[in-house]
Amino acid sequence: MGFPRFVRLSVLVIALVTAAVGCSDAAEDSDQGAAADRGRIGLALPTTVSARWILDGENLEYEFDRMGYTTELQYADDDVAKQVSQVEAMIDSGARALVVGAVSATALTDVLAKAAAADIAVIAYDRLIRDTADVDYYATFDNTRVGVLQGTYLVNALGLKSGGGPFTIELFAGAADDNNSKLFFDGAMSVLQPYLTDGRLVVRSGQTSFEEVTTRRWSAAVAKTRLTRLLDEHYASARLNAILSPNDDLTRGLLEAVQAAGYRGSTLPKVTGQDAELASVRLIASGEQGSTVFKDTRELAKVAAQMAHAVLTDQKPEVNDTAQYHNGVKVVPTYLLQPVAVDKSNLQQVLVESGYYSAEQVAS
Numbered sequence: 001m002g003f004p005r006f007v008r009l010s011v012l013v014i015a016l017v018t019a020a021v022g023c024s025d026a027a028e029d030s031d032q033g034a035a036a037d038r039g040r041i042g043l044a045l046p047t048t049v050s051a052r053w054i055l056d057g058e059n060l061e062y063e064f065d066r067m068g069y070t071t072e073l074q075y076a077d078d079d080v081a082k083q084v085s086q087v088e089a090m091i092d093s094g095a096r097a098l099v100v101g102a103v104s105a106t107a108l109t110d111v112l113a114k115a116a117a118a119d120i121a122v123i124a125y126d127r128l129i130r131d132t133a134d135v136d137y138y139a140t141f142d143n144t145r146v147g148v149l150q151g152t153y154l155v156n157a158l159g160l161k162s163g164g165g166p167f168t169i170e171l172f173a174g175a176a177d178d179n180n181s182k183l184f185f186d187g188a189m190s191v192l193q194p195y196l197t198d199g200r201l202v203v204r205s206g207q208t209s210f211e212e213v214t215t216r217r218w219s220a221a222v223a224k225t226r227l228t229r230l231l232d233e234h235y236a237s238a239r240l241n242a243i244l245s246p247n248d249d250l251t252r253g254l255l256e257a258v259q260a261a262g263y264r265g266s267t268l269p270k271v272t273g274q275d276a277e278l279a280s281v282r283l284i285a286s287g288e289q290g291s292t293v294f295k296d297t298r299e300l301a302k303v304a305a306q307m308a309h310a311v312l313t314d315q316k317p318e319v320n321d322t323a324q325y326h327n328g329v330k331v332v333p334t335y336l337l338q339p340v341a342v343d344k345s346n347l348q349q350v351l352v353e354s355g356y357y358s359a360e361q362v363a364s
C-alpha cells in the first residue's frame with residue numbers, strides 16, 4: 001500500500017524545493033519563525049565613540065538574527081589588546097564566523113590563525129585586516145572615493161575651479177593603524193594636490209604628509225588640540241579658510257577649536273566630514289559643518305551578513321572587487337558599496353527621504 005509513485009515523487013520534489021529555498025533565503029524562513037539555529041556569529045567592532053559603529057552593531061545583529069543566527073557583539077574601545085582578547089573569547093566559545101571591524105589593521109594575525117585552525121570564517125568589516133591569509137572576505141565602502149568626495153567638496157566650496165584663491169587649508173587624517181585612513185587621505189589629496197602645487201591652496205603649518213596629519217585613535221580631542229596649536233602658531237594674522245577632516249567626530253572637535261579662536265558664521269572654514277552622524281547632520285543643516293559622506297550602514301551590514309552566510313552554507317559570496325585590496329599576503333575578495341556626498345543641498349533627500357533619519361531627528 002502507499003501513494004502512487006507520481007504522488008510520492010511530487011512530495012519528494014516539493015520537499016527538496018522547500019529545503020533548497022529555505023537554504024538560499026534564510027531570511028524568509030526566519031521571518032516565518034521557522035529558522036533553524038544556525039549557530040553563533042562573533043561581531044567585533046572597534047569603538048562606540050563614532051556613533052556610526054553603534055548603528056553598525058545594531059544592523060549586524062538585525063541581519064544575522066533574521067537569518068537564524070545568534071550573535072555576540074563586542075566593542076573594543078579602540079584598544080588593540082582588548083579586541084584581540086575579545087576575538088579570542090569568541091573563537092573559544094564556538095563562533096562559526098567572525099565579522100571584524102579592526103582597531104589595528106596589523107594586530108590580528110595570530111588570533112586569526114587560531115580562527116582558521118578552528119575553521120571559522122572571517123569577514124573584514126569596513127576596515128581591511130592586513131598581514132594574514134586568514135581573512136576570507138571584505139565588506140566595505142569605496143574608501144578612496146570617500147576621500148575624493150571630501151576633496152571635491154572643498155574644491156567646489158572654495159570656488160577653486162573658477163579661479164578662486166589663494167586659500168589656506170589644514171589637513172587631518174584618521175588613525176595611522178586603520179587601513180582606511182591612508183585611502184581616505186590619498187583620495188582627498190588626489191583632488192587637492194594640483195591646487196597645493198599651483199599655490200592656490202596653502203598649508204601654513206607645512207604639514208602635508210600623511211604621517212604628519214594622522215590622529216591617534218581617531219580622537220576628536222587629539223585633533224582639536226592639534227588644530228588649536230596650529231591656529232596659535234600659524235593663523236594669528238591670517239584666516240583659515242578650509243579644513244580636510246576625515247570624519248564627523250573629528251569635524252565637531254575641529255569646529256570647537258575654530259569657534260574658540262573666534263570664527264563664526266560665514267568666517268568658519270569650509271570643512272568636510274564622513275559618516276553622516278546625527279550631531280553633524282544637524283550642524284550641516286545649521287550651516288556650521290560644510291559636508292559629510294554618507295555610508296549606509298544598513299547596506300554594509302547586509303553585505304557582511306550575506307557574505308558570512310554564504311561561506312557557512314558553502315556558497316560563493318557576491319564580490320565586486322578582486323584587485324584593489326591586497327592585504328600584504330593576498331588580495332582579499334571585496335564587496336565595495338558606494339559612498340554619497342552630502343551637504344545642505346541634498347541632506348533632506350539622501351538622509352531623510354531614505355528613512356535613515358527622521359525629519360524630527362534632524363530638526364531637534
Ligand code: GAL
Nearest residue numbers: 050052127178180218247275
Ligand atoms: C573608519 C571608518 C569611518 C570612521 C572612522 C572612525 O575606519 O571607515 O567611517 O567611522 O573609522 O571610527
